[in-house]
Structures are given as C-alpha cells and as structure tokens.
Amino acid sequence: MGVQAVILVGGQGTRLRPLTETRPKPMMPLFDRPMVAHQLDHLARYGVTEVVFSCGYRPDALEAYFGDGAGFAIRVRYVTDPIPLGTAGAVANAVPAFAHPGDVLVLNGDILTDLDLGALMAAHRVSGAAATVALTPVQDPSAYGLVRLRDDRAVREFVEKPSPGELIPGEPYLINAGTYLLSREVIESIPAGVACSIEREVFPRVAAGGGLYGYPSDCYWRDIGTPQSYLEAHRDMLNGAVPTAGVAGEVYIGPGAVVEEGARIADRSCIGAGSAVAAGASVIGTVLGARTRVGPNAYIEGCVVGEGVEVGAGARLVGLVVIGDRARVVPDLHIVGPTIIDVGEIRTAAGDGNAKGH
Ligand code: GTP
Secondary structure (H helix, E strand, O other): OOOOEEEEEOOHHHHHHHHHOOOHHOOOEEOOEEEEHHHEEEEEEOOEEEEEEEOOOOHHHHHOOOOOEEEEOOEEEEEOOOOOOOOHHHHHHHHOOOOOOOOOEEEEOOEEEEEOOHHHHHHHHHHHEEEHHHOOOOOOOOEEEEEEOOOOOOEEEEEEOOOHHHHHOOOOOOEEEEEEEEEEHHOOOOOOOOOOOOOOHHHHHHHHHHOOOEEEEEOOOOEOOHHHHHHHHHHHHHHOOHHHOOOOOOEEOOOEEEOOOOEEEEEEEEEOOEEEEOOEEEOOOEEEEEEEEOOOEEEEEEEEEEOOEOOOOOOOOOOOOOEEEEEOOOOOEEEEOOEEHHHHHHOOOOOOOOOEEE
C-alpha cells in the first residue's frame, strides 16, 4: 500500500497579497509551475500514491490544474473545509477521503524542501511515536514553532512563536518544518467539525503524553509565505539548492519568453513563460510572472512582479517592489521598495505616474 498525504492549502496567504488575490498561495508559480506541483514531485519520489488537498480559499484553481493527479502518478482528491477549521480540523476533515487506514503524512502547502521523507517515516516507526514532526534549524525562531527535544528526540516542549524572553541563548533553535507524520490514533483524537490547530493544540497535548517525536534535518528548507522568501526560493533553486528541480542556472527564461537583444537579465532572475523584455531593459535578481511585458529601458531589481503585468518604458522598480497580476506600471514611474503596490491604484495611474504603497 502506498503512502497517504494531506497537503494543507486552505490558508488565505495574506502575507503574499496582492499575488494571492488571484490564486491560493500553494498555486504561486515557481519556474512556471505551481509550487505545490514541486511538492507533488517530491512526494512521488518517496512512494506517496494518494494525496488529499485540504482546501479553503480559492480551491478551484487547484482542481483545474491537478485534476485527478494522473500527470503525477498520484491519486489526488480535494476536500474543502465547510468553515475555517484550522490545521488540525482540516486534517481530520480530509482523512476520511483516503480509502485505507494508516499513518498520514501532513504537509503545509507553502514549504519548499528536499527533506528525506523515507528517513522521517523510518524514524517514526523506530521510535513508536504517535506523531513525528520534521524540524529545521533557524537563527531566529520568533515567527515559528520552537521545538525542544529530549536526548531520545521526544519533544519536551513546543513553544509557538516564542517571545525573546522564552529563548535560551546558545540553544539550537529547531523549528516545526511543516511536515508531520500522524498516526490514525492522533488524527482520531482531533474533535470533528470545530476549529483546532495542530501547532497550538494537538502537538502540545501529544507532547505532554510523551508521544510526539522530532526529526531534525539539515536539508534544504524554505517557507515561501512572504515576498522576500518567495524571491529567495527562486534564487536558491537557481543556485542548485534543490537539485531534483532541474532549474539550476544563472537565470531562468520560461517557454515562449522573448528577451530582445540589448536587454539584460541577470543575478538569478526568473522570466515567466510568454513574457517579453524589450531592448535596453534590465531585470536583475527579480521574479517576473508569466506573460509580463517590460518596456524599453525599464530597470527592475530585486522585485516580485505578477502575471500579465505591463511595465512601461523607462520605469524603475528597485528593492522588493511587489506588483499584483495584470497591473500596469506607467512609463518612467520610479518606485523604491520594499512596498506592495495597490493593484487598482497603479492600473488607474496611467498617465499621471502615481503609485501607492502600503
Ligand atoms: P498567511 O495569511 O500569510 O499567514 O498565510 P496562510 O493563511 O497560508 O497561513 P500559514 O502560512 O500559517 O499556513 C500554513 C499552511 O497551512 C498553508 O499551506 C495554508 O494554506 C494552510 N492552512 C492554514 N490554515 C488552514 C486552514 O484553516 N485550513 C486548511 N485546509 N489549510 C490551512
């Protein structure tokens, strides 16, 4: 029997707005494929044959792209939360869609990693854990769930988003890496139909009973939930951090994209499929979505530009300017980030060059 996995894809992705106004975060493109497609490739390599997408916000986009999963040799199904159920409620709601009982892998849909899932599953079996959580080391755990282990790797303590006073200087900061193996016993202990969080409710309870184990790993790991980390994920992959992705190189130019002679694409930029960069334009350390047009002599550095955007001639965007899908940046407009462009404002700004950040 193959391995079963639930991928949590129901969040609103507020930190990536306005890019997540047109798609759920796991459908954010990474080299012209939704990031969750890279996750399915990873799961397939470790014998996962059944995936349930636990949906909430904008589920249609996922179903339209993945269908029944035939293209990935994985059987894919979709379960949509009737109300926001939190991460644990969503898992409990999704699991009855599997045909067979057994442990379930659970993944956040916004993590890019080459975690050895085979080793995680083996560690889970050896320890006899009720649940095993993958852990990754970070410098600053304040935005994550800090996990403290005993010598046998049983979880001693789970501190969600620790404040500075809760940190012990010099300790290794291991955080919840958003990949878990849950036994049916743990899943069945989640109350049905009400909001419940894996991180805040289930894990502290299972840890208190001695059944939660950690699986620390130095593998590549990145949460792509913010514009900065989304940009960094592209850089990492071009740098070869995820060799299986097959996209390593100085830059990525998508299928059908046209870079005119005299345009400069550099520093791990990604030019989405069907885009066009005109002569004299520079795109440096930037992610351009599909079907975006960059006019002559425009200069874009360190930015995240959505799909179908038009950047006018001579416009200058520098330093983590995030631009939503189908926006139009008027010619000669200069914007210095970090800023998120209000899509409506910049669309109507044609002619007067006003841009509004927030
Ligand atoms: P932000 O609003 O930017 O924090 O993003 P988010 O809503 O996606 O939240 P977060 O990054 O904490 O979520 C981690 C993963 O769990 C993401 O893949 C979400 O899609 C998913 N997720 C979060 N909450 C829920 C939920 O209530 N139901 C389901 N099905 N998935 C969820």
